[in-house]
Amino acid sequence: QQQVKQSPQSLIVQKGGISIINCAYENTAFDYFPWYQQFPGKGPALLIAIRPDVSEKKEGRFTISFNKSAKQFSLHIMDSQPGDSATYFCAASAAYSGAGSYQLTFGKGTKLSVIP
Amino acid sequence: EAQVTQNPRYLITVTGKKLTVTCSQNMNHEYMSWYRQDPGLGLRQIYYSMNVEVTDKGDVPEGYKVSRKEKRNFPLILESPSPNQTSLYFCASSAGSVRSPLHFGNGTRLTVT
Numbered sequence: 001q002q003q004v005k006q007s008p009q010s011l012i013v014q015k016g017g018i019s020i021i022n023c024a025y026e027n028t029a030f031d032y033f034p035w036y037q038q039f040p041g042k043g044p045a046l047l048i049a050i051r052p053d054v055s056e057k058k059e060g061r062f063t064i065s066f067n068k069s070a071k072q073f074s075l076h077i078m079d080s081q082p083g084d085s086a087t088y089f090c091a092a093s094a095a096y097s098g099a100g101s102y103q104l105t106f107g108k109g110t111k112l113s114v115i116p
Numbered sequence: 117e118a119q120v121t122q123n124p125r126y127l128i129t130v131t132g133k134k135l136t137v138t139c140s141q142n143m144n145h146e147y148m149s150w151y152r153q154d155p156g157l158g159l160r161q162i163y164y165s166m167n168v169e170v171t172d173k174g175d176v177p178e179g180y181k182v183s184r185k186e187k188r189n190f191p192l193i194l195e196s197p198s199p200n201q202t203s204l205y206f207c208a209s210s211a212g213s214v215r216s217p218l219h220f221g222n223g224t225r226l227t228v229t
Contacts, residue, residue, distance in 0.1 A: 043220025
């Protein structure tokens with residue numbers, strides 16, 4: 001079964017610090033890697049996504065770093081704020097063929113707490 | 117307002133009593149999907165639909181049924197619920213596939229006793 005391994009399971013960061021969440025995958029057919037953010041009582045929402053033709057993508061304080069050879073990607077949250085406290089899920093989707101583009105495999109999630 | 121609406125938000129039922137969780141989206145999206153979220157397991161896909169009358173199994177389809185008779189609706193049916201189906205369920209939709217942003221509902225917390 002396709003897997004995406006996410007770590008850490010939980011993370012506590014002080015306000016203004018950098019939050020880093022890591023994900024690793026095995027399936028080399030994966031070619032789309034989104035991150036979803038989930039607040040308590042809500043459904044997940046897309047935060048940022050990357051494809052393997054670039055090594056980094058930045059949107060505001062959020063950056064995805066991608067290492068194709070290591071089959072790893074990570075989310076960096078710069079200047080972390082209490083409002084960033086949420087659960088973060090990495091995910092992956094296989095190449096656009098057959099069912100691959102219709103299935104998203106999620107990591108198990110990281111609960112981030114940013115303390116003042 | 118663009119949204120995915122699930123009902124009910126909370127549901128407590130007994131083993132074997134058939135139930136349906138409804139999902140409706142108002143964005144004219146072709147793709148819809150159901151996920152279950154369990155502590156320590158993350159989000160796992162149950163079923164998905166690429167368009168009306170086109171559905172396929174996800175990673176954990178056992179014990180569930182779906183139908184897509186209309187573009188906007190994608191109900192999840194548990195014909196004989198069991199306690200191991202106690203979970204938080206999310207419906208999601210997107211304009212094309214999972215490579216477009218998935219819009220999630222606010223979830224249905226199901227307890228089967």
